[in-house]
Amino acid sequence: MISVSLSNSIDWEKFEFVGSPRVERRLSDLCGCFADEAAYGEALSHGDPLIYSVSSQAPADGAGQLHYGLGMIAPGRVGREYYLTKGHLHAWREAAEVYLGLAGEGFMLLEEEATGESRLLQLGKDRVVYVPGGTAHRTVNTGADPLVYIGVYPAGAGHDYGTIAEKNFRQVVTDRGGRPVAVDRAEY
Amino acid sequence: MISVSLSNSIDWEKFEFVGSPRVERRLSDLCGCFADEAAYGEALSHGDPLIYSVSSQAPADGAGQLHYGLGMIAPGRVGREYYLTKGHLHAWREAAEVYLGLAGEGFMLLEEEATGESRLLQLGKDRVVYVPGGTAHRTVNTGADPLVYIGVYPAGAGHDYGTIAEKNFRQVVTDRGGRPVAVDRAEY
Numbered sequence: 212m213i214s215v216s217l218s219n220s221i222d223w224e225k226f227e228f229v230g231s232p233r234v235e236r237r238l239s240d241l242c243g244c245f246a247d248e249a250a251y252g253e254a255l256s257h258g259d260p261l262i263y264s265v266s267s268q269a270p271a272d273g274a275g276q277l278h279y280g281l282g283m284i285a286p287g288r289v290g291r292e293y294y295l296t297k298g299h300l301h302a303w304r305e306a307a308e309v310y311l312g313l314a315g316e317g318f319m320l321l322e323e324e325a326t327g328e329s330r331l332l333q334l335g336k337d338r339v340v341y342v343p344g345g346t347a348h349r350t351v352n353t354g355a356d357p358l359v360y361i362g363v364y365p366a367g368a369g370h371d372y373g374t375i376a377e378k379n380f381r382q383v384v385t386d387r388g389g390r391p392v393a394v395d396r397a398e399y
Numbered sequence: 400m401i402s403v404s405l406s407n408s409i410d411w412e413k414f415e416f417v418g419s420p421r422v423e424r425r426l427s428d429l430c431g432c433f434a435d436e437a438a439y440g441e442a443l444s445h446g447d448p449l450i451y452s453v454s455s456q457a458p459a460d461g462a463g464q465l466h467y468g469l470g471m472i473a474p475g476r477v478g479r480e481y482y483l484t485k486g487h488l489h490a491w492r493e494a495a496e497v498y499l500g501l502a503g504e505g506f507m508l509l510e511e512e513a514t515g516e517s518r519l520l521q522l523g524k525d526r527v528v529y530v531p532g533g534t535a536h537r538t539v540n541t542g543a544d545p546l547v548y549i550g551v552y553p554a555g556a557g558h559d560y561g562t563i564a565e566k567n568f569r570q571v572v573t574d575r576g577g578r579p580v581a582v583d584r585a586e587y
Contacts, residue, residue, distance in 0.1 A: 218522075220526045221526075301463075308465070339406065341459070344461070363497045
């Protein structure tokens, strides 16, 4: 028998799927994510704003099934670094993810685990980014409005935040003269 | 090394991904799909309009990877039946699909292969429909404008059109007093 929760709609007031509360990540949850630690401490001393949220859907499990989530990153910066997600690898490394931008302007920072190679790809309304298996991915909002997107991934993907928390991404997405650029963390 | 075609954007003039020509299905390609064969023949005698198109992306293959496609169904009817896609099962029956509506108004007709159970689920802007594994699915445009959507599925899903072509869906989506309803084909 077909399950009863096979359809859903986006609540644009709350940036979540109707009936599926979002998980919120505030500035204090992002310790270690920003390269400029002084700017991070300074920002935290002024408050603990919402940085991003995810509203996830897991309609079915097992081989071949899919999960998906609605993400929202608020606009803003810590020092010259744009608001960002923690970023993650999939626990099942082969698992890919398709991101579709629905509103706002931003980028995805991809880092292939095996080679360390980085890519910065535009994500915004009507733009799709493909995250292949074995690739760490972080999303950044470089615009003035919320960046909203949907990500679809295999049900068995799992989320590995630990590997990124330990070594972080090799590159930092930062504002340079009003334009977003990715620079090596070591040189930041 | 990360492949070079990991991002894409929607061309709203052509209803396709930029650089990825769409496959077109015209009325003459849909022989056997509509229940009212007299109305189908009559419609064909007046021309062979575009009914729907799909622009597909296959960025990577293998376990865990994903493919996706941009679909567009033109508005219109054959008799009282709305323009529709052929519909398909996935060759790998376990493979699910996530549909996200981008524009227009319509429905997805789901039919679980094992039980024959049908579901009619709304698909339109900001609505998501989950097609579980083992479920035939067809999309219909019940509105006055093009129905546009993205579907994401496992790279290994494959498309089985033959099973549907042979037995068709058990239900027909038809206009009844200005409202779309699904009725049994046998009673149509």
